[in-house]
Amino acid sequence: MTTRRLHLDTFTLWFEAPFVMALRLHEMQMAALTGKSQDSTEINRMVSEKIAATAESAMAVNMALWRAGFDNAVRMMTGGGASFGLGGTAIAAAALKPYGKRVRGNARRLSRKSS
DSSP states (O other), X not given: OOHHHHHHHHHHHHHHHHHHHHHHHXXXXXXXXXXXXXXXXXXXXXXXXXXXXXXXXXHHHXXXXXHHHHHHHHHHHTTOOOOSSTTHXXXXXXXXXXXXXXXXXXXXXXXXXXX
């Protein structure tokens, strides 16, 4: 992944996460104002998605770290020098990807629901 793509993914997540939060808060507020009992499905979904995204992100970061370390070891064993800068973008992208995927899905789902 390029640094430019990582910047774009980070900006998209930075923009869409508050949007999803606002849509969810709006749903909760409308339920409270109309006297409907609070639908626990969305609340349960919020919590379970965060737990799943955190676990997926941790696994992806560990794999990216392992891959960067392995590539560095092979590079040094074949006579190349250690490269300390490689892998940082891939590790950051691996950390953000699970969150971005869920936030984009929620933004689509919740914006369709409110339309």
